[in-house]
Amino acid sequence: MTKRFAVILAAGQGTRMKSKLYKVLHPVCGKPMVEHVVDNTSKLKVEQTVTVVGHGAEIVKTYLEGKSDFVLQEEQLGTAHAVKHAKDILYGKKGTTLVICGDTPLIKAETMEALLKYHEVQKAKATVLTAIAEQPDGYGRIIRNSDGSVEKIVEHKDANEEERNVNEINTGTYCFDNEILFNVLDQVSNENTQGEYYLPDVIEILKHANEHVTAYQTPEFEETLGVNDRVALSEAERIMTQRINDQHMRNGVTLKDPMSTYIDADVIIGSDTIILPGTIIQGKTVIGEDCIIGPNSELKNSNVGDNTIIRQSVIHDSTVGMHVNIGPFAHIRPESIIHDEVKVGNFVEVKKSEIGKRSKASHLSYVGDAEVGSDVNLGCGSITVNYDGKNKFLTKIEDNVFVGCNSNLVAPVTIGKGAFIAAGSTITRDVPGEALSIGRAKQVNKENYVKKLNLNN
Structure with a gap:
């Protein structure tokens, strides 16, 4: 099997976000965008992942520690310039390199796997992931020859009127023959409107060298969404929330009102559990089977055992056993352990405490x-x-x-x-x-x- 590598582009500051937080660290369903991307690439049997960092490098590294190697792009001069920084780690290695942006949290591992397989079956030197966009403004366009093969990729700002009418867009995700990629990067120039080194120019260079270049079109444009501002961030959150909720329901969880239920990406919920409206479940929360959670409850980084009922309550960083009854209006603060068959009733607050089996604090206690x-x-x-x-x-x-x-x-x-x-x-x-x-x-x-x-x- 062909060896696989991944390069994650995560160096940009993201000025359009208008935020003190670096763009790729903005969370979508409880996890930074770039961490979604790295976690999905880890499902592809990748030999080595290299994340190109720049702004906020040290903070990005803390989220991805143990999941990736890192290279620093101090000055951001374009995507080709960014990938070139991975040369010291990947140069000369035989295999396929996936290049993907760290601000595309919605792209699925299944789509990346399909792209890689298509690239490998086609024995291509480069393959670009494309999609059909109803409003392609701002995206690079895929310009094809009459036989359907890729002629070139042109950035929106450099496209002429005819090219701008094309609605097949470059998603910014690619596969390359690793050896050829790093040999060709030196040939990329910055003679364009932005004065940057564009990674899509590698495609044109390979075409002129009569190398085999292909394109794989994903049927779902929404998963290729690049998040550049708060509007796109909101859209990504909406799409991923629906995905997560749908998956839990398919796994046997009842969501009474999915539109008002917010569940983070790493949450695990057992079958036959019922989640009532207005409930927020965050972080790495694990909920057992046959529970009733909500309405209007908030759980974060907590473990909840089977057959437990939590009504209109808040639980953070704590452990709750089986057959427990909590609420309404209880607050379980961090580092608390609630053992089996306990009752924590209305207006009871528990903080950094352990409550043994079958004990009761039914109301108005601290x-x-x-x-x-x-x-x-x-x-x-x-x-x-x-x-x-x-x-x-x-x-x-x-x-x-x-x-x-x-x-x-x-x-x-x-x-x-x-x-x-x-x-x-x-x-x-x-x-x-x-x-x-x-x-x-x-x-x-x-x-x-x-x-x-x-x-x-």
């Missing part, structure tokens, strides 16, 4: 920096008082503890196994197991006091 055992009941208004204004402290509640309503557990404090905290208590010292702890002021009734107040008035 559980922060706490270790809560199994079969614990936290009554309405229970609070772990974890912060003294400078430092955070741990509250430890052992198994089978009952905490009465409106109780404050002032950390650091440990409540022993089977203990009972009387309602309205403020607990500042450890409570032994099986003990009843009452930490409230003695009630005093002052007879006829209201009448005395009235007399004073």
Whole structure:
């Protein structure tokens, strides 16, 4: 099998984005555009991927670390100039090189594979991926000979009127014979309107040398969309969201209203789970089978076990077990672990805490920096008082503890196994197991006091 290489063009700043964030780092469905491209090329059995970086090079590298080699294009002088920077890594290697732009997040691995196979079957020296565009303005045009072969590729700004009427466009994705590519790049000139070194000029040079050049046309123009401004970014997000939602539904997930459901690219959802309207699932969230999520819930980088219900709640960077009931209006903050069969009810906030099996915090509680055992009941208004204004402290509640309503557990404090905290208590010292702890002021009734107040008035 022919060896394959990939060159990802990701050096441009993207001035039309009008952003402090470099263009290829703008996310589409939770992942930078360039990472979508690199992840898809990794599915093609590529021997080596080289990403050409420029603006924001160090930040781009952090996202692609371990997925690509890098070369730096300090001055951006065109696509041919960019590819030439990969010469030190790829020069002289036998095989096929895929060249693709880092701002094309919608292109599918299947399309790139079809392009590569077509190139290899045709034994071509270069193959360009093309598409039919209803509005081709701004795109390079594919100019074909009468027999359908590629004559040349002309940039929009350099095209004459007849050429601009052509609606078959250059998508900016190519396959090249690797050895020939780096031999020919030195012949590319910058004698054009922009004064840049265009990669499509390689096609013309090869044609003049009577080398075999082909074009593979993809039937889906939308997947070749290059994102150059916020409008295109929005369109890419819309298209990818629909793709992701469709795939989950085909895999057995019910989305009650796909148009109001937003799921990031790396999310995994088990079969027979129901996602209700207004739900946002982000990052590397994994949701099990037979769950009900939503409506109007937000999950990010969290794991959720089977048969769990999450209603109108927010969960970030946490783990939720099986048969758990969360919400409505609960907030599970980062580094929390909710074990199986737990109930976290309305207006309960959990932060950096672990709640053991079958425990309950049914309403209006704050559980922060706490270790809560199994079969614990936290009554309405229970609070772990974890912060003294400078430092955070741990509250430890052992198994089978009952905490009465409106109780404050002032950390650091440990409540022993089977203990009972009387309602309205403020607990500042450890409570032994099986003990009843009452930490409230003695009630005093002052007879006829209201009448005395009235007399004073």
